[in-house]
Amino acid sequence: MDILSLFTVPERTKAGYGFADTPVKISFKQSNVVLYGVPFDGTTSFGKGTSRGPEAIRLASARQIETFVLDEKADIYDLVGIFDLGDLKLPKAKSVARILASLDSAIPKVVASLRNDNKIPVMMGGEHTLSYYQLKALAKEEPVVIQFDAHRDMKPEYEGLKMCHTTPFYHLLEHIPGEDLIQIGIRQTDKEENETAAKNGVTTFDAWQVHEHIEAVADHLQKATAGKKIYISFDIDAYDLPYLPCTGTPEPFGLDPFQVLKLVKAISPSARLIGMDMVEVGLKNGDFREGALATQTLYRILSRNYARP
């Protein structure tokens, strides 16, 4: 596999462990889900630290969390074959523009290679900017994109940067029709982002709709995904502020894990997951709450019918 040289193997990343670190290893060939980390935090504007996301997820999953998914009554490894490629090597360049240019070439290469093998790429960020490169590479498969997030991330530019953590979904509208985008958990946005979303036909379920009408949101998700290819972009800050001691831009009025679980389970079993990302996860002061929450969210999504081989 020619993309292997682009990665630092999991055992040599900061975590020192692969995702979930099970005693029985699944080979790349046997796998249908392939995880990789992109420990990049270059454009975040407020709290820093999401470059430690892959480390937080690998450590929580390898050292703390059982692979048995209680509500599925099954071991995650009996449901899907997960292989951890390690962390994408980042160039030593100091300039953010040069690092982003290198990611713009590496990530689509990784995604194309995995999709050729009929595998599901799962990216562990890193900042939300990174989703742009993976989603752009998957756009020709025409997925319905489900974005869990406190923010739309739909500004044309921010503080002089065209491509940064608040802009990926604006630029993705050049590659993915707004009608195929569903944003869930939104509660912090500006007027222009709202207009961009409305003009492009983006479906929005803000946090208040989830709290007050979750049955209707679940029903919509089920119908919108039946028989479709889907992509899930999960920004950890979709969850409520008290769950998030580390992420850069936590927001109140957010979702709780049971609400997320209900929505994840509402996605039609006839949908096919073609990719996902888990971004903006942080690790500070030895606090692994976000690593645990991200791992358990990944387990819940990856154990559903739509992610199974």
Ligand SMILES: [Mn+2]
């Ligand atoms: Mn985001």
